[in-house]
Each structure stands twice: as C-alpha cells, then as structure tokens.
Amino acid sequence: xxxxxxxxxxxxxxxxxxxxxxxxxxxxxxxxxxxxxxxxxxxxxxxxxxxxxxxxxxxxxxxxxxxxxxxxxxxxxxxxxxxxxxxxxxxxxxxxxxxxxxxxxxxxxxxxxxxxxxxxxxxxxxxxxxxxxxxxxxxxxxxxxxxxxxxxxxxxxxxxxxxxxxxxxxxxxxxxxxxxxxxxxxxxxxxxxxxxxxxxxxxxxxxxxxxxxxxxxxxxxxxxxxxxxxxxxxxxx
Amino acid sequence: xxxxxxxxxxxxxxxxxxxxxxxxxxxxxxxxxxxxxxxxxxxxxxxxxxxxxxxxxxxxxxxxxxxxxxxxxxxxxxxxxxxxxxxxxxxxxxxxxxxxxxxxxxxxxxxxxxxxxxxxxxxxxxxxxxxxxxxxxxxxxxxxxxxxxxxxxxxxxxxxxxxxxxxxxxxxxxxxxxxxxxxxxxxxxxxxxxxxxxxxxxxxxxxxxxxxxxxxxxxxxxxxxxxxxxxxxxxxxxx
Numbered sequence: 001x002x003x004x005x006x007x008x009x010x011x012x013x014x015x016x017x018x019x020x021x022x023x024x025x026x027x028x029x030x031x032x033x034x035x036x037x038x039x040x041x042x043x044x045x046x047x048x049x050x051x052x053x054x055x056x057x058x059x060x061x062x063x064x065x066x067x068x069x070x071x072x073x074x075x076x077x078x079x080x081x082x083x084x085x086x087x088x089x090x091x092x093x094x095x096x097x098x099x100x101x102x103x104x105x106x107x108x109x110x111x112x113x114x115x116x117x118x119x120x121x122x123x124x125x126x127x128x129x130x131x132x133x134x135x136x137x138x139x140x141x142x143x144x145x146x147x148x149x150x151x152x153x154x155x156x157x158x159x160x161x162x163x164x165x166x167x168x169x170x171x172x173x174x175x176x177x178x179x180x181x182x183x184x185x186x187x188x189x190x191x192x193x194x195x196x197x198x199x200x201x202x203x204x205x206x207x208x209x210x211x212x213x214x215x216x217x218x219x220x221x222x223x224x225x226x227x228x229x230x231x232x233x234x235x236x237x
Numbered sequence: 238x239x240x241x242x243x244x245x246x247x248x249x250x251x252x253x254x255x256x257x258x259x260x261x262x263x264x265x266x267x268x269x270x271x272x273x274x275x276x277x278x279x280x281x282x283x284x285x286x287x288x289x290x291x292x293x294x295x296x297x298x299x300x301x302x303x304x305x306x307x308x309x310x311x312x313x314x315x316x317x318x319x320x321x322x323x324x325x326x327x328x329x330x331x332x333x334x335x336x337x338x339x340x341x342x343x344x345x346x347x348x349x350x351x352x353x354x355x356x357x358x359x360x361x362x363x364x365x366x367x368x369x370x371x372x373x374x375x376x377x378x379x380x381x382x383x384x385x386x387x388x389x390x391x392x393x394x395x396x397x398x399x400x401x402x403x404x405x406x407x408x409x410x411x412x413x414x415x416x417x418x419x420x421x422x423x424x425x426x427x428x429x430x431x432x433x434x435x436x437x438x439x440x441x442x443x444x445x446x447x448x449x450x451x452x453x454x455x456x457x458x459x460x461x462x463x464x465x466x467x468x469x470x471x472x473x474x475x476x
Contacts, residue, residue: 132319133319133323137335137339137387138309138312138313143339147325151326
C-alpha cells in the first residue's frame, strides 16, 4: 500500500506523461459518455420540447414518470440492461453484453430523463415568451418544436452537459453491463473502483484527478454558456 | 386565398375568474381603412383584438373573416402586432425570412422580400444585427416590418407604440400610412389621442368589456352625444 503522498505524485507523473493505460481508459470513457449523450439527446430533446408545448392530458402523468426516472438507481438500470442483453434476454442474439455499446445503452437510459426534464424546463419558459407570436406566424407542431430547440440552444447545452456529467461519473450500471474488462470496457470510474480495491492508488488517484478536472470543465462550460445566453446590451434608440 | 376585407364578431363573451371581461353583441370592422380602439385599462381592448385576429378563442361567440369563420388557413391574411415585440434570437433579416418561410414563401424569394421589407422600414443598416441587440424602437419597427412583409389584408396593432420613443412612433406611423395607402386595413389600440386623431378614420370606445361607441373620427370627436364618450373626451376617469 502506497502512502497518500507517494500515490499523489505518482498519479501526477502518470497524467503528465499521459501514460498509455491512462490514455486508453480516458478515451474510452469519453467515447462511451459522449455517445450516450448523443443517443439521449436524439430522444430527450424532442421529447422535452414536446412536453414543454403540449396541452395533452397525459402531460402530468408523463412528467411524473420522467421525474421518477431521474432518480433511477444506476445498478437497477445496469441489472435491467444486463437481463435484456444476456443470452437469455430479448436482445441476447445481438451479443452486446460486455461491450462499450452495452455501456452506452445503460448510460443513455440513465441520462435521457435528465435531458428530457431540463429541456422541458428550459423550453417551457421560452414557449411562454414565443407562443403568441409563433401562433400568429402560423408555426405549429414540428416546426414549433424545431424553432424552440434552436432558440433555446444555449440553455439546452446546459442540459446536455448535465447529462454528460452524470454519464461520465456513473459506475454502477457500466460495471454490470461492461464487466470492467481490461482494454475493452474499462472506464475511469470502474478502474478507480478496481485499482483502489487492489491498493494501486496511483492509477486510481490519477484517474480521479482527471475525472474531477472533467467535472470542473463541464461546470465551467455550463456557467459560461449560462451567462453567454443572457441578452447582451441593447443599442440605444 | 380570398382577401379578408371585413371582420365581424357576434355574441362575443370572455370570462375571467367568474367576471365577464368581454361582452360584445356585435362588432364589424373593415368599413374604414383605419380604426382606433380606445378606452381605459381593463376595458377589454386587447381581448377584442386578440379575438378578432383569431389569436384567442372567446368563451362564446363567432368571429367571421368576410362571411366565413376565422381559420388558420388564412392566418397570413390577418396580422397582429403585439405591444411588446417578440423577436427570435437571430438577425433582423433572419427574423423576417423565418416569418416568410413559415407563410410558405420559398427560400430565395423570402430572402429578397425580407431585405426589401427591411429597407422599406428604414432598417437597412441593421440587416445582420441580432434582433435582441436592437433598441426598443428598432425592435418594434422590425416587428412591424415582419407583419407587413406577410402582406396581410388587415393588421391589428395592440398599443404598438406604447413603449417606443417619439422618433420611432413617427417612423411606425409613416410606415403604417404607406401600407394603408397600398390597401391595408388597420385596427389599432391606443391610449394616445393625438395618434388617434392623426391615424384613425373610425373610433371605437370600449368600457368594462363593452363597446360604448363606434363612429367615424369626426362624429366621435365633434358630434358625439354619448355621455360616456363625452366624459372620456373631457378627460374624466371612467369607473
């Protein structure tokens, strides 16, 4: 067992040298989480926009379900995806278990409700502001949703970054469906868990530092985009 | 698509929190090229123009554009300019092309018509400026240019100059006069009696959700016998 200071300096050395194993794990983590964000956006952005604009009687029911799904325990999602992808499961023939694709599926399921909820929240305010004018211009249904998504693009980046933050920090689901296989499905969070249990603190700490840096960058991006989205100073009359 | 030359409302009623805020047995617009709707705050002016322009569906009653019920297929024939301009977060030019594209104009024509509309509105210098960065007066002129670019037959204006400076008010009035000369019919809500005298051929006075008087400008200002109109013109507060 290394001392904390030894582990810390070794971790910094690994980061500065951009160690091969470290690089592979970071790149796979980014690839899996970014893919999950893309998949979740394809579903979550239009669904959130629809929820922001619909008068359907199902709206409160769907909102309740989405809110409940936001708090889904990752291990339960991992278990359900595992059952679906295992040989006996409905998607067993696809042979996706213990692949990065399985991890993308699990993370997508976890973050889609977050993206739906944040999209709805962002666009509901915008819709209130634009509703009458867009109605006067005869803009409805799909065109209305497209317009709101475009007009709210800066605020929606926050939703996507929040989804990314949740995905990259996730460990329970990906360890179940990915199996934490070296050079195949080993990502930052699962490696940290494994290496810590083995007492190899330097790699765990190195990845932990990178993970924290990514989290800080995501938060900085959210804050920057938030202030960038505010109306700038108007011209004088 | 047939031209909308007259708009009528029959038995219009709107209730808010159990109170009747609009109660109009019959109203007809289009006999004059320019009609002003005046009255104290809460008289129901905005509700009336939103109903007649089919933005708002009244609790009961019928709105007819010409002789048939208002419908969205003729949406671009009747416009409404809101008191606070609502503009998309894109350039002045793109705001106009968006509206024209939504009305079914093809991309190239939309671009050309949008540029022309901006030039006509005196906004040629801000074509590529974000609409959110324009001054309040410029934003309202842009919103008017967008409404006029759709070439409506009838345009409602809900206190369109209430929040703009005198120079912008003058520019908007001139733009409207040119459009009226080209065949547009306008119906505008205003608290500015000077503007009503400058712009209106006909005046409607509303009070407590009802139409108190509808007459030509000359009759309204010079020959009215209606006691409420007389009180309003005398500057009394209508309760």
